[in-house]
């Protein structure tokens with residue numbers, strides 16, 4: 001099973017707004033680092049070239065927070081209670 005196939009099996013309850021917010025005016029190098037570290041590939045540029053995050057698919061692993069820090073991410077917190085990824089055990 002590929003990574004994308006595995007990710008597609010996850011279940012999420014989307015919150016109304018992102019729990020992760022990019023800092024303003026981050027550099028190309030900072031954004032490239034986010035693109036590289038996110039295991040779900042959620043940091044992307046839209047058609048206009050604007051850096052963005054597809055927070056609805058977040059695995060809540062914290063990799064971006066640990067690697068990038070507050071100069072790149074203005075906010076990182078868990079989604080509101082009842083929202084985010086549904087973890088399965090066993």
Ligand code: SF4
Nearest residue numbers: 038058059061062064
């Ligand atoms: S917490 Fe993990 S899955 Fe979510 S955006 Fe950061 S690196 Fe990607």
